[in-house]
Structures are given as structure tokens and as C-alpha cells.
Amino acid sequence: MFSRIELKRVYGLAVCLLLIAVVSYAAFGVTPPKPPARIVFQSVAGKALFDHARHAADTGYSLTCGECHHTLSKDEYDQASSCTECHDAEKGDADVPKRSDALHQQCIGCHTEYGAGPVECTRCHVMF
Numbered sequence: 001m002f003s004r005i006e007l008k009r010v011y012g013l014a015v016c017l018l019l020i021a022v023v024s025y026a027a028f029g030v031t032p033p034k035p036p037a038r039i040v041f042q043s044v045a046g047k048a049l050f051d052h053a054r055h056a057a058d059t060g061y062s063l064t065c066g067e068c069h070h071t072l073s074k075d076e077y078d079q080a081s082s083c084t085e086c087h088d089a090e091k092g093d094a095d096v097p098k099r100s101d102a103l104h105q106q107c108i109g110c111h112t113e114y115g116a117g118p119v120e121c122t123r124c125h126v127m128f
Ligand code: HEC
Pocket: 033, 034, 035, 036, 039, 050, 052, 055, 056, 063, 064, 065, 066, 067, 068, 069, 077, 078, 080, 081, 082, 083, 084
């Protein structure tokens, strides 16, 4: 049997845990956007497939989020967002390239650097 004091302690602990749960939920309950598995980019040059999961997974090419989501530091990887947030689809300038130029530069730049992955137009672009 529990004594009164013990019961009070147990209730006290339960209330504390509940408070912690509520506060944690309020602070961390917002689920960040999930990384996409695959993206098919549509363009005037045809479709280009990007296997996001394979590029990022440890069982794939093991690239870090920051190699592509280049404005994020390590502890911000869960805030990764669309490139379009900063690289406009229509226009860019010398400093901040427009979206398609940014993607070309990054995709082809890395494939060249690693000596792996497609660099020729028709290896990425497929006309349907
Ligand atoms: C090889 C490059 C690359 C790597 C590595 C990478 N991403 Fe991405 N990610 C992209 C591209 C490109 C997009 C598409 C952005 C767009 O549509 O403008 C994207 C989109 C996303 C999106 C969807 C954003 C939205 O609002 O639609 C999330 C979330 C995301 N990535 C998270 C991650 C996380 C987390 C990691 C690391 C585990 C990661 N990414 C690794 C290139 C990459």
C-alpha cells in the first residue's frame, strides 16, 4: 500500500511529466517538411528526374544536406526549404542566379567535381 506522502509524490511527479509533455509539444510539435523521395522537374527541355532520397541517404551517395541546401548550417538541416524561396524561377542576377541556372550550376558542378553523375544534357533531360 502507498502512504499518503508517497501518493502525493506520485501525483506530483505525474503533474510534472504532463507539464513537460505539453510544453515540449508546443515547442517541437510542428513537423518540418519531409525531404522528398523523388522530384521530376518539368522544363522546356523535357523532364529531368532527381532522386533526392538516393542523393541524401547513407545507403545512397551520402551527401550532406548542406552541400545542396547551402545556406543552412548543420543544426538547421531540418529547416531545408525549396530553392525557389531565394532563387526566382523567372529572373536572377550575377550574385543570385535564377532557379534553373542555380540547379544546373549545382547539379552539374557536383557531378563534375565527383567525377560521377550525368553532365550531358540528354543524360538528365528526357523528352516524352
Ligand atoms: C544533392 C542535393 C541535395 C541534397 C544532398 C539534399 N537535398 Fe533536399 N532538395 C534538393 C533539391 C534540388 C530540392 C528541390 C528544391 C525545389 O524544388 O526548389 C530539395 C528539396 C527538399 C525539401 C522540400 C522543400 C520544399 O519546401 O518543397 C526538403 C524538406 C529537403 N530537400 C530536405 C533535405 C534534407 C533534410 C537533406 C539532408 C538529409 C537534403 N534535403 C539533402 C537538393 C538536395
